[in-house]
Structures are given as C-alpha cells and as structure tokens.
Amino acid sequence: MRVMLRAHLDTPATNEGIKTGALPQAIKSLMDKVKPEAAYFGLHEGVRSCWMVFDLQDSAQMPPLMEDLFLQFNAELEVGPVMNAEDLAKGLAAMGSSA
Numbered sequence: 264m265r266v267m268l269r270a271h272l273d274t275p276a277t278n279e280g281i282k283t284g285a286l287p288q289a290i291k292s293l294m295d296k297v298k299p300e301a302a303y304f305g306l307h308e309g310v311r312s313c314w315m316v317f318d319l320q321d322s323a324q325m326p327p328l329m330e331d332l333f334l335q336f337n338a339e340l341e342v343g344p345v346m347n348a349e350d351l352a353k354g355l356a357a358m359g360s361s362a
Contacts, residue, residue, distance in 0.1 A: 273337035
C-alpha cells in the first residue's frame with residue numbers, strides 16, 4: 264500500500280542532530296530503507312518536517328522504520344494511505360462500474 268509519512272521533528276533534538284551528523288544519517292538511512300517515490304523537506308507548523316511517499320508492504324515494517332525518528336528526534340509521526348492520479352482514476356472507475 265502506498266502511504267505518506269509525515270514527520271515533525273523536535274527543534275532542539277534536530278539542532279543537535281545537525282551538529283553531530285545524526286540527522287542527515289537518519290534521513291539517509293530511512294530513505295535507503297523505504298525507497299520513497301517522493302520525499303520533501305521543509306517547515307510545517309514552525310518545525311522541521313519531512314513528507315515521504317512510499318510503498319508499505321506490511322504494517323509490521325513501521326516500528327523498525329520509524330523508531331529512530333521517535334528516539335533520536337522526538338518526532339511526531341503520521342502515516343496514512345495515499346493515491347497517485349492513476350490510483351484515483353482506477354478507484355473512481357471501479358465506483359462507476361458498481362453504480
């Protein structure tokens with residue numbers, strides 16, 4: 264299932280992570296694991312944030328993928344299903360055929 268991970272990262276923790284190199288290392292490690300089809304970084308609600316869209320094969324993948332962000336950067340995470348334009352068209356077509 265295609266999901267979007269949204270992470271708000273704690274400012275003091277990420278400041279320290281930038282100084283020590285832990286933040287870029289953690290982001291690279293996560294991206295290497297999930298191989299996102301899209302990844303964006305910026306500010307959301309005044310804090311460093313990232314958004315990644317990737318395929319989550321099994322919900323059991325979530326702890327090993329996300330615990331570092333919780334532990335190292337006091338992250339607030341959200342994960343939810345998303346669709347691209349092709350997925351939406353397929354879903355809408357299926358709705359039309361069942362009406």
